[in-house]
Structures are given as structure tokens and as C-alpha cells.
Amino acid sequence: MEGRGKIGSSHGGSNRSQARRGPSGAWNRLKPVTIDPLDAYGLPSKGDKRLYDHKTQEAYYTKIVERYMKFCASSSGGEELETALASLSLDPPKPKPTSASSSQPSNTTTTTPAGQPTTTRPSIPRHASSTDRPNDLPNILMAMRRLREGILGSRRHDAFAQRAYMFIAQAGILTRQWESYQPTLLHLVHGIHAQTPLSPLELRDFVGYMVLDLACRQGDLGGAFALRERFAHRDRRVEAVLRALVHDDWPRFWRVRRAVDGYQRALMGFAEERVRLHALKCLGRSYLSADRGFVERAADAGWEELVGSGVGWQLLESGSVVIRKPKPK
Known part of the structure; x- marks a missing residue:
């Protein structure tokens, strides 16, 4: 009996020592998971309500601006940055040329009816960014969408909401992400501006972006002129673009495109294919x-x-x- 008692006490002590034993050393060597600060929140439209808090919005906006500026600074020049931003365009990618089209131009003998070019023309190829963080821009744009949904859901119309929406709209224009900049511009001009007015210069610029989007991307010249009259918008460069599109004046269109700023040039890019095709048809007939x-x-x-x-x-x-x-x- 005594022996059995000792044996039982021995097993009990062994179990207690095992219970006090710490985790294996291999588990301690695992690295903690690193979470991108921009991915710390989900989309408010999908149920994550944390970005409804004003302080959280402001801190998140600061991180987005910091990463966006770092991305822009990592490009060696203006052309490289414009190419990197345009790589996020929603335009369909250009297919690789066939053996016939990749040969020397002097050997090209393909003919079309009446000597005119084909009616479809793929877009200019968009190259990925050659910066140190080539995949950072999609993360930044998704973070902008989260912030935009958070501000909209919290019904915020103050100066911060105005500044954030201006930044998101311009970034969306440069990347030609119309599904990002179009709702942003609409809420900025028709919603936030009613409670926190934009300055006259800011209102002119952002209404001008809306006018160019209607005329160049949507092909709605009537809507573009109606919006211009509604806001009494006057901008000689926007006026020149509208006149060029109304009169199918491709020389004026190309000249204006070289004179406008980056935002206006990005919006004019949506109409380039139509203008180019019309110019080639005119050459084919003349x-x-x-x-x-x-x-x-x-x-x-x-x-x-x-x-x-x-x-x-x-x-x-x-x-x-x-x-x-x-x-x-």
C-alpha cells in the first residue's frame, strides 16, 4: 500500500512538472505576422465600421498620403511616374502583334476597304512601375477606397473630408481609375461643397475635371456643356478641348493635350482613340x-x-x- 502511494505521488509530481513546462523553443522562434498598416481595416461597405471614427480616419489618411508620396518619389522622373500611374488604367491590354504586323513596315501589304484603317484600335500598352515597390499602388488605391467609404458613411462634410476627397479624386484621375474618381468628384462638388465650400480656383478645377470626364470618357458633349453652364465654368483649356471634340479638330486636340496639366491630360486620354481613328479616316478619304x-x-x-x-x-x-x-x- 505504501509503495502504491509513493508511485501515485511520483506520477502526480511528474504531471505537475509537465504542466509547468514552457512551450518548445521552436515555437518561440516563429516571426510575428507583419500587417501592412494600410490593410489594417476592411471596407466599411463590407461591415467594418472602424473607419467611421473621425480620429481613425485622420490617422489613416496620414498613412495613405505618406505612402503615396513615397511611391511618387521613388520614380526617377515625370515620364516614369506617369507610366507607373497609368499602369493601373482600366483600358484593356494591347495584344502582342502578329508576325505580319511585327515585320518591317515596308513589307506590310495588308489592305482595308477604301484604304481606311481598321475600326478598332487597341490601347497603348501600359507598363508596370519600375520602382522599388511596384505593387504598392494598388494597395494605396484600395486604402483610398476604404477611407472614402468611411468618410461617406460617417456623413462627414468638414474641411478634412474636403481635403481627403480632393486628394483621392486627383489620384484616381492620374491612374485613370474612373470608378474611383467619378463618385469622388460627384460627392465633392455636389455634397461636400454645399456645406464646406471649395475656393473659386478649386471649384473651377474640379468642375473642369467633371466636364472633361463627360466629354472625353463618356462621350456626352451635351452633358459636358450643361454642367459647364450650371457652374458658370470658364477655363480656356477645357473650352479648347470641347471645341476640338465638337468640330473633330484633331490638330487642336493634340496641341491642347500638350499644354494642359497632368490631370486634364489623363482625362483627355480617354478620347485619344476616337480622335486618332477619325484623323486616320480623314486621311484615308482624302x-x-x-x-x-x-x-x-x-x-x-x-x-x-x-x-x-x-x-x-x-x-x-x-x-x-x-x-x-x-x-x-
């Missing part, structure tokens, strides 16, 4: 042949790009482009 430089200036694109997009004209060794051949008598 000329039998033309100088290569003249064709490139009219289309505002290089010859190789035009060939890759499906233009079936023939480039001769002399530098002349055969647009269409005269009908035999």
Missing part, C-alpha cells in the same frame, strides 16, 4: 499617299505603333505612305 511624318503627326503616333494597331497602309522605302491605290479605268 489622300492617295502622304509623307510618313505627316501621317504620324496627324495620328499623334509613331508608324510602328500604327502598324501594330492594324493600319494597313504601305510604307515605301522613299518614306512615302501609300494610303490607297487609284481605281483602274
Whole structure:
């Protein structure tokens, strides 16, 4: 009996020592999971209500601006930054050229009815960012959406909401993310401006963005003129874009595009394909042949790009482009 008692007490002591034993050393060596500060919140529209708090919104906005400025500063120049921002465009990617289109232009003999270019033209290829953090911009844009939904859901219309919406709208325009900038502009101009007025210069700029979006992306010239009259909007560059689109004046359109700022140029990009196609159709109806430089200036694109997009004209060794051949008598 005594022996059994000792044995039982021995097992009890062993169990207690095992219960006091700490976790294995291997578990202690696991690294903690690192969470991106921009991913710390979910979408308010999906049920995460934490961004309804005003202090949380302001702290989150500061992080977004910091990351966005860091992304912009990591680009070596303006052209690289514009390419990186445009890489997020919703335009469909341009397919790789076939063997016929990738050959030398002088060997291209594809013909089209009446010597006109094809009616469809893929967009200019968009390259991914070559910065140190090439995948950071989608995270930043998603964070902007979370913040925008949080501000909208909290019914905030103060100076902070105004500043945040202005920033989100301009970033969406540069990346040509119309599904981001369009609702932002609408709420900024029609909602926040009614309670926290924008300055006259700010109102002119953001109404101008809305006018250009209607005219260039949506192709609604009537709506663009109606919005301009509603706000008594006057901007000579926006006026020049509208006149060029109304009159199908592609030389004016290309000239204005080189004179506007980055936001207006990004919005004009939605109309480039229509303007270029119209210019090429006009050349196809008016000329039998033309100088290569003249064709490139009219289309505002290089010859190789035009060939890759499906233009079936023939480039001769002399530098002349055969647009269409005269009908035999």
C-alpha cells in the first residue's frame, strides 16, 4: 500500500512538472505576422465600421498620403511616374502583334476597304512601375477606397473630408481609375461643397475635371456643356478641348493635350482613340499617299505603333505612305 502511494505521488509530481513546462523553443522562434498598416481595416461597405471614427480616419489618411508620396518619389522622373500611374488604367491590354504586323513596315501589304484603317484600335500598352515597390499602388488605391467609404458613411462634410476627397479624386484621375474618381468628384462638388465650400480656383478645377470626364470618357458633349453652364465654368483649356471634340479638330486636340496639366491630360486620354481613328479616316478619304511624318503627326503616333494597331497602309522605302491605290479605268 505504501509503495502504491509513493508511485501515485511520483506520477502526480511528474504531471505537475509537465504542466509547468514552457512551450518548445521552436515555437518561440516563429516571426510575428507583419500587417501592412494600410490593410489594417476592411471596407466599411463590407461591415467594418472602424473607419467611421473621425480620429481613425485622420490617422489613416496620414498613412495613405505618406505612402503615396513615397511611391511618387521613388520614380526617377515625370515620364516614369506617369507610366507607373497609368499602369493601373482600366483600358484593356494591347495584344502582342502578329508576325505580319511585327515585320518591317515596308513589307506590310495588308489592305482595308477604301484604304481606311481598321475600326478598332487597341490601347497603348501600359507598363508596370519600375520602382522599388511596384505593387504598392494598388494597395494605396484600395486604402483610398476604404477611407472614402468611411468618410461617406460617417456623413462627414468638414474641411478634412474636403481635403481627403480632393486628394483621392486627383489620384484616381492620374491612374485613370474612373470608378474611383467619378463618385469622388460627384460627392465633392455636389455634397461636400454645399456645406464646406471649395475656393473659386478649386471649384473651377474640379468642375473642369467633371466636364472633361463627360466629354472625353463618356462621350456626352451635351452633358459636358450643361454642367459647364450650371457652374458658370470658364477655363480656356477645357473650352479648347470641347471645341476640338465638337468640330473633330484633331490638330487642336493634340496641341491642347500638350499644354494642359497632368490631370486634364489623363482625362483627355480617354478620347485619344476616337480622335486618332477619325484623323486616320480623314486621311484615308482624302489622300492617295502622304509623307510618313505627316501621317504620324496627324495620328499623334509613331508608324510602328500604327502598324501594330492594324493600319494597313504601305510604307515605301522613299518614306512615302501609300494610303490607297487609284481605281483602274
